[in-house]
Amino acid sequence: MYKTYTKSFVFVVLLCFTALGNVFGQVSINRVEPAFWWAGMKNKQLQLMVNGPGVAKAKPVITYPGVKITEVAKTDNPNYLFIYLDIAASAKPGLMRIKFTGANGEAKSINYELKARTDRSGAQGFNSADVLYLLTPDRFANGSTENDALEAVGIDRKNPDARHGGDLKGVADHLNYIKDLGFTTVWFNPVQENRMPNGSYHGYAITDFYKIDPRFGSNAEFKQLTADMHSKGMKVVMDMIFNHCGLAHPWMKDKPAADWINNQKKYVQTNHAKLTAMDPHAAKTEKDILLDGWFVPDMPDLNQRNRHLATYLIQNSIWWIEYARIDGIRQDTYPYPDYAFMARWCKEVIAEYPNFNIVGESWYGKPGEIAWWQRNSAINPNNTYLKTVMDFPLTFTADWGFNEDANKNGGEQSGIYQVFEVIAQDFLYPDPNNILTFLDNHDLGRFTRKDDKSLDRFKQAFAFLLTTRGIPQIYYGTEILMEGAKSEGDGQIRKDFPGGWPGDKTDAFSAEGRSDKQNEAFNYLRKLLNWRKTNKPVTVGKLIHYAPYDNVYVYARIYGDKTVLVMLNASGKDQTLDMARFTDVAGKHASGTDVITGKVISISKNFTVPARGQYILELN
Template sequence: MKRFLLLIAFVLTFAGTRAAQIIRVEPASWWTGMVNTQLQLMVYGKGIGASKVSFTYPGVTLKEAAHTNNPNYLFVYLNIAKDTKPGTLKLQFNQGNQTLTHNYPLLARTNKEGAAGFSQADVMYLITPDRFANANAANDALEGVQVNREDPNARHGGDLAGIEKRINYIKDLGFTTVWLNPVQENRMPGGSYHGYAITDFYNIDPRFGTNTEFKNLTANMHRNGLKVVMDMIFNHCGSSHWWMNDLPSKDWINNNSGTYVQTNHAKYTLMDPHAAGIDKDILINGWFVKEMPDLNQRNRHLATYLIQNSIWWIEYSRIDGIRQDTYPYPDYDFMARWCREVQAEYPQFNIVGESWYGRSSASSWWQQGSALNKQGKTGLKTVMDFPLTFITSGAFDYIKEDRTGEGSPLYSIYEELAQDFMFADQSNILTFLDNHDLDRFARADDPDLRRYKQALAFLLTTRGIPQIYYGTEILMDGKKAKSDGYVRTDFPGGWAGDKTDDFTPAGRTAKQNEAWSYMQKLLTWRKNNPAIAQGKLVHYVPDGTGVYVYARTSGTKTVLVLLNGTNTERDVPMERFKQVTGTRTRGTDVITGKQLNISQNIKVPAKGQYILELN
């Protein structure tokens, strides 16, 4: 659908002087046969709020025409019966002797591919679109915002066409799912390359492409066996959002009195039984930054607007999942309602909420079914495991002297996973070594790939849904101390004229190719592996050897993993692991193909690992 189709196309007939006008109707289209038969239309235009709405269409009835304190808005609530036929709904807005007619498309809902959700059988590839690849230079510089690749905080020109051009690269690496940082419009001064300051919830950013291009990209991903996860933000919008010049109502934005109130980021107040009300209020109603006005989801019109926006994108583009930014910051009851309504329309769909906490107790509190949360059902299927990420950033480091037992660097991982009893669903936890908000896991000063390989071995074999940040496969490094832009650098070869092309083996160094091939082998092996996709995790306390051993088991399939956290080769007695090895005597290392006798001691190389499929 081209951008002009999302703008208002209406037929205007009038007698006398025109007093009202229609500038926008959102959403610009809808579907018949939805589970939720109610549809809200936000109608915007000069004086439109004084109009009376009328229409005649079989199966469609007017439930409410709601007014706000702003006469330029009218919220029209329709009921669309399940057996309503697709067609054009001719809405009439009558005001005195004037009639405005808006032709509203009611489309047929089809059972297309997509909206499939994601699970621990998948591995996500996280892309920052502005920094991945540029295949359409014509959309780089728009409205005075220039591309400057020398500035880490400016627009660099990456786009949807660049991602589409690299689908085979992502597929060949072995990923099953692509998570895109926000692609909705960000027409902010300076560019807002990261996408988290949305200025139009219903349009793709023109510097990335068009709605049609996004829809086609998703379809192409599906044809290549890839799923698509869309980043969304309900907590705030960008200060240049079109409605900021004429807010739909006084309470559309939190703390909108002219005195700036910044959030305190005190996310623990939501679950803290001793929390002071003012602390919780500042968390929810304060702004992230002055450029990101905080949305008030307690406003019923805004709440419905945001929920419908998600459903519109799912139905229009057939994305498979959503990653919701800053999940604890919006209104709690609203977020629970959003999860319920999306799940009702798309039962297989999955939503992961950014629950940025340093403790598993807090992360697990947000997951649907948590016994710790007495506040009410969250509806959130998947949470992000930041506590594990913070541990793994150092757990695989080189140590000066060998430590075993509780002193082992891998003991902290064991201890963290031992607290999984707090999670209601241990399979729906997003695990990662880094992402667009953290220092990159790979380090320029690492002498070899042992830290890298061991961390990937763990990430891709432990419980949960793994996510890998673009460029990890070629050892992209960077710290965010100066700014986030230093961990969101351009993928070499994504731009015409780049000195190297790391999308190809010839453009990569020998070390990069070794890392790339290691990841590819693990990802390819992991696909459709029942022990990983559905398997139970059984792990053992790192003992005197300093080796962390665990298994994933499903039916007759068992994968046994041995991670040596020490600087010396370790001789590991195998009798202890009979619960998972059973009567089997041999295992095949999935990386080297080496056959090992698991009925006797196994020597695990220093800072090395074995991933054994038991025969």
């Protein structure tokens, strides 16, 4: 009893001294974000978010040539302090001392580094000359088993929703595979830390915006990976999320401000009514639920109307561009964060890196809804400054439109005609070339289906994807006919790539490990992708198309005196075309070279396209 009383008494005394220490101004600093910055940035403003017990009671002072404090901002949380700096063009790289003085005169100093901007690689952006290879890092390849476990959370490949161990080294080990296929760019699903209790293999519940998830590797490894990709002539697109963070983020235990999170006192589920973002008749309450509601209970909704958080997020993306020299960003759930903030973000990123590109996930079903989000849209009075949008309407239409049963009957109700109609509505877009086109991705059922007996649907759809307007994206494993239905769960559309793990029974990274059908699909895509790289009519040329007759869609890509003619027969029977109809694109050309076979084919007078077949012809 005596011992217990003594221990309790000592504990109370220690608590009192701790409290008095905070009252009298002792300074303790746990973290400063960003951890470092660069001299010579175009935007001379820098926000430092300082965290530590009672740090808001301290007064920061900086004495460094070319750097001055413009504002010291406090919130209702005494453990956070926001320091706004002006870094003049004359400021030199070096260690900048920041002195924090408490109320009792006690001082604590830290060194903050301004780095030199020595790396000028990357930040190239991506455009219609590129093709993106989208991969989920946890499911692509496990290059190092040493990082498989984090604390008590290991890997379980039998569980489709658990961590499987894929990592950055796994990607690095297979860069030549990706390049040889013909891809110019890799888009990574999120690689930032997701230190969630359930593992969060997909990456969309971030718990540290400035750190690569240790189960994928380190910041240094990611930076080296981008450098290696640039040395191979490839680009890197990084997935980012501004709408929410993970529930296990340290902010949730000690929020930097009371309004850092939306609906923090009572859980409100977003209504996903994305049209309310643009609907002139939308009720305010509906719009508030869309913007401020949470995606799921594990993903708190961030309030970008808080100016400190807004600046934090913008600086974070600029930090990753400058640090790792990434070439583009794909922004998740684009309509859900604050509209004005997102426009500001786009403007500030492009102001710093004029060639950079950002694509926003704009998940809508109609072209007009997508076009509203592209910068300089005539149908949106408030500029988004978003360069590239995602063509979900084309994805949904193509998924059905290339099916044989969708083209049993002709006319405007046929599948291929519906595909044509989506493209025909490009008048809605300010810039039809800067639209991301895709047949599937990590959120959709895979385009390849178990009941596809032949490769007719596959070949026709990818012939279209790689020759129509826009920036094509192909999901990892498509080249080996990976399957997975959305109804089976997200884990089934994000399966492990065979051969990416030690001990895998098959290795689909090699021709020997693929079936004959897989190799046929692989070689078809490889041929098209590598041909596309050097074909300007397809990458930057003008698109002229014809309304489908008898379920045959014909269009041309033209650049200068070069023409590529594409013919897609979606019907179940051979179709003979009267080539006189296409003279305004074919001109006097009597033949063309088949891109796939290399054969020279006559296109004079009548021309027959086989059932469910396609031709991609370079006109001679």
